[in-house]
Amino acid sequence: MHAQPGDWLVIKGTRAGAPGQRGRILEVRSPDGTPPYVVRWTADDHVSTVFPGPDAVVLTAAEERAAEARARSRFDRIQQLIHEEDSHARLH
Structure with missing residues (x-):
C-alpha cells in the first residue's frame, strides 16, 4: 500500500451492513509512501x-471523486425510479 498526502484511506465495514470509514491522508510518515499515515476522518x-490493515484501500483524489460521482448517479437513478413508481401508483 502506497499513498501521498491528499489521497483517501477507505476502510471497509467489518461486518455485513456496517458502514466503512473514510479519511483524508494528511501526512505520510515514510519516504516510500507506505504506512503509517496521519488521517483526518470524515x-x-x-x-x-x-x-491500515488488509480491509483498507487508498484512493487518489481523482479516484475518490469518480467514486462519489458514481454513488451520486446511483442515488439519482433510485430517486427517479421511486418518483416514477409513486406517480404511476397515483394514476391508478
Missing part, C-alpha cells in the same frame, strides 16, 4: 495515525 473530523 465522520468526526478526528485526526489519528493509522497502520
